[in-house]
Amino acid sequence: MNRIDQKFQEDHKLLSIYFSAGHPRLEDTVPILKNLQAAGVDMVEIGLPFSDPLADGPTIQKSSTKALRNGMTTDHLFSQLEHIRKDIHIPLVLMGYLNPMMQYGIEKFCKKCEAIGIDGLIIPDLPVDVYHDEFKTLFDQYGLYNMFLITPQTPEERIRYIDKVSNGFIYMVSSASVTGAKNTFGNTQTTYFERIANMKLNTPTVVGFGISNRETYETATAHSKGAIIGSAFIQFLEEKGVAQIETFIRSLRE
Amino acid sequence: MNYNVDEKGYYGDFGGAFIPEMLYPNVTELRESYLTITEQPEFKKEFDDLLKVYVGRPTPLYFAKRLSERYQTKIYLKREDLCHTGAHKVNNTIGQILLAERLGKTRIIAETGAGQHGVATATVCALKGIECIVYMGELDIKRQAPNVARMKMLGAEVRAAESGSKTLKDATNEAIRDWINNPVDTHYIIGSVVGPHPYPDMVARFQSVISEETKWQLQEQEGRDYPDHVIACVGGGSNAAGLYYHYLNDKRVNIIAVEAAGKGIDSGESAATSALGKEGIIHGSKTLLMQTPDGQITEPYSISAGLDYPGVGPLHAHLFRSKRAEFISIPDQEAMDWGLTLSQMEGIIPAIETAHAFAALDVRKFGSDEVVVFNCSGRGDKDLETYIDYFKL
Numbered sequence: 112m113n114r115i116d117q118k119f120q121e122d123h124k125l126l127s128i129y130f131s132a133g134h135p136r137l138e139d140t141v142p143i144l145k146n147l148q149a150a151g152v153d154m155v156e157i158g159l160p161f162s163d164p165l166a167d168g169p170t171i172q173k174s175s176t177k178a179l180r181n182g183m184t185t186d187h188l189f190s191q192l193e194h195i196r197k198d199i200h201i202p203l204v205l206m207g208y209l210n211p212m213m214q215y216g217i218e219k220f221c222k223k224c225e226a227i228g229i230d231g232l233i234i235p236d237l238p239v240d241v242y243h244d245e246f247k248t249l250f251d252q253y254g255l256y257n258m259f260l261i262t263p264q265t266p267e268e269r270i271r272y273i274d275k276v277s278n279g280f281i282y283m284v285s286s287a288s289v290t291g292a293k294n295t296f297g298n299t300q301t302t303y304f305e306r307i308a309n310m311k312l313n314t315p316t317v318v319g320f321g322i323s324n325r326e327t328y329e330t331a332t333a334h335s336k337g338a339i340i341g342s343a344f345i346q347f348l349e350e351k352g353v354a355q356i357e358t359f360i361r362s363l364r365e
Numbered sequence: 366m367n368y369n370v371d372e373k374g375y376y377g378d379f380g381g382a383f384i385p386e387m388l389y390p391n392v393t394e395l396r397e398s399y400l401t402i403t404e405q406p407e408f409k410k411e412f413d414d415l416l417k418v419y420v421g422r423p424t425p426l427y428f429a430k431r432l433s434e435r436y437q438t439k440i441y442l443k444r445e446d447l448c449h450t451g452a453h454k455v456n457n458t459i460g461q462i463l464l465a466e467r468l469g470k471t472r473i474i475a476e477t478g479a480g481q482h483g484v485a486t487a488t489v490c491a492l493k494g495i496e497c498i499v500y501m502g503e504l505d506i507k508r509q510a511p512n513v514a515r516m517k518m519l520g521a522e523v524r525a526a527e528s529g530s531k532t533l534k535d536a537t538n539e540a541i542r543d544w545i546n547n548p549v550d551t552h553y554i555i556g557s558v559v560g561p562h563p564y565p566d567m568v569a570r571f572q573s574v575i576s577e578e579t580k581w582q583l584q585e586q587e588g589r590d591y592p593d594h595v596i597a598c599v600g601g602g603s604n605a606a607g608l609y610y611h612y613l614n615d616k617r618v619n620i621i622a623v624e625a626a627g628k629g630i631d632s633g634e635s636a637a638t639s640a641l642g643k644e645g646i647i648h649g650s651k652t653l654l655m656q657t658p659d660g661q662i663t664e665p666y667s668i669s670a671g672l673d674y675p676g677v678g679p680l681h682a683h684l685f686r687s688k689r690a691e692f693i694s695i696p697d698q699e700a701m702d703w704g705l706t707l708s709q710m711e712g713i714i715p716a717i718e719t720a721h722a723f724a725a726l727d728v729r730k731f732g733s734d735e736v737v738v739f740n741c742s743g744r745g746d747k748d749l750e751t752y753i754d755y756f757k758l
């Protein structure tokens with residue numbers, strides 16, 4: 112069974128963390144993963160940095176740029192992760208834009224992910240229909256899940272379609288916005304979270320974008336299976352460093 | 366082979382809409398409505414009227430006598446530089462503002478490189494009384510100062526794109542992020558035949574007025590409605606798409622595209638996408654783009670801000686791969702020299718982008734009976750400072 116499915120059977124809310132591989136320092140990837148797992152994080156999205164991250168706000172733009180300057184490449188990330196499954200048992204998802212994967216070669220990329228033990232991918236600029244027509248067979252062959260995003264503007268019919276073709280989880284973007292930390296969620300967000308919960312989708316949902324602290328984490332998970340924190344974690348890493356990761360995670364949930 | 370877009374938004378291998386889900390509703394709305402709206406008689410009438418009385422169309426097709434004598438061929442200039450605001454860009458912004466209006470949008474965003482598209486967008490927003498925000502690379506804000514001032518005078522807000530190379534590519538990223546953040550009330554007026562489907566086709570259609578006029582103007586002057594060669598500079602490729610449009614499937618017409626070689630193709634400072642690019646995804650479109658082996662988009666370089674883009678529209682990628690068009694690239698220096706040549710031989714000071722196209726005359730021989738149409742895409746007012754510095758005027 113895919114580690115993602117296994118994890119989502121556990122009877123509690125899930126906390127997932129995103130970071131840009133190669134940031135703050137090139138060789139931080141494995142230490143970050145170990146610290147996150149030790150602190151009780153349920154799942155990690157490892158960001159493959161891209162020069163032109165269209166769907167990202169200033170924090171992740173900066174961490175991606177810095178990671179690239181530090182020398183991060185697709186090959187280097189794969190070499191860092193080569194033996195990761197000796198230590199890390201939580202689900203690992205790679206999150207990145209399509210162009211670097213295309214240049215690596217989609218099949219070669221999938222093969223490598225399978226060999227390492229990557230459970231799934233999130234590719235913000237790969238639309239569902241293109242995935243379905245051109246990528247799905249390959250992903251299935253290598254046991255990789257591909258997770259899709261929905262937003263407050265996604266029409267109901269399309270959400271139903273995404274639910275039907277999804278595996279793993281549906282990534283609910285919290286508001287019409289690029290990535291970036293917010294301090295609170297307003298009425299619009301809670302109404303949207305409730306609306307989606309009431310649709311009784313088959314695929315579990317995880318909320319991401321804008322989650323930064325215990326309050327936003329709790330609002331987000333009140334109506335979904337879990338939440339993903341990115342920008343706020345990256346800011347914390349930059350200020351406090353890898354060794355303090357546990358403090359950050361404890362501030363979100365005991 | 367057919368060179369028009371197919372129903373899925375592709376030109377051969379290129380095109381499509383590789384967009385984050387956040388943009389799906391907006392792009393879908395456009396895709397589903399752009400043809401129905403633009404084909405309504407009422408839309409066409411307002412579009413044609415504005416092109417006539419506001420933009421000043423038809424623009425002349427001018428027979429360049431002295432140039433023709435020097436190069437022993439028949440050279441015509443399609444005078445897009447005489448459009449209101451000084452370049453072809455306004456043909457597209459007129460079309461898109463009318464579309465935005467009909468979609469009920471109340472806020473317009475745009476990206477700009479040379480500032481020509483920014484000015485053309487600010488202009489139509491002023492015309493319609495709609496809020497306008499233009500993203501422009503920090504570096505371009507410095508090198509195209511007159512256009513920044515014009516946009517401000519026209520009531521637009523100019524926002525600096527401070528990421529990456531601080532030029533057109535980054536301004537486009539910022540505009541796309543703005544659209545993600547404002548999905549309901551905002552229309553994004555892209556300035557070239559780039560971006561996700563339906564933008565490349567929509568912009569090409571608005572620019573196609575260039576070749577539509579060329580056809581009857583040539584008929585009047587040459588007794589036939591097609592030339593032997595059409596030549597245009599290519600940044601994203603909108604002025605080129607406009608000039609080629611009605612000749613794409615006409616094999617009697619040879620197509621020549623001129624890209625900016627910057628400091629030379631092998632110098633590492635270039636914007637010659639056809640020579641240096643590989644297939645990839647930029648700004649929602651599968652096309653040729655300059656990138657590292659690892660798939661990071663390269664920072665391009667050209668002395669002309671309007672050609673300083675690491676990709677090319679998917680139509681042009683297809684014209685290149687299918688060999689329908691000849692692609693040549695011209696370094697800064699030759700383009701600058703042509704700025705002077707055209708000024709002193711024909712009394713027309715071209716934009717530096719435009720000057721690149723004319724340098725084809727030094728690279729390529731044309732027969733004495735052949736008819737060659739150049740797109741004179743824009744005027745050089747915005748580039749005076751660059752010309753002054755370069756030639757110590």
Ligand SMILES: Cc1ncc(COP(=O)(O)O)c(C=O)c1O
Binds near residue numbers: 453557605672
């Ligand atoms: C005068 C002129 N020509 C050409 C271009 C290049 O754009 P495109 O390739 O879309 O025509 C620009 C862009 O700013 C321009 O101002």
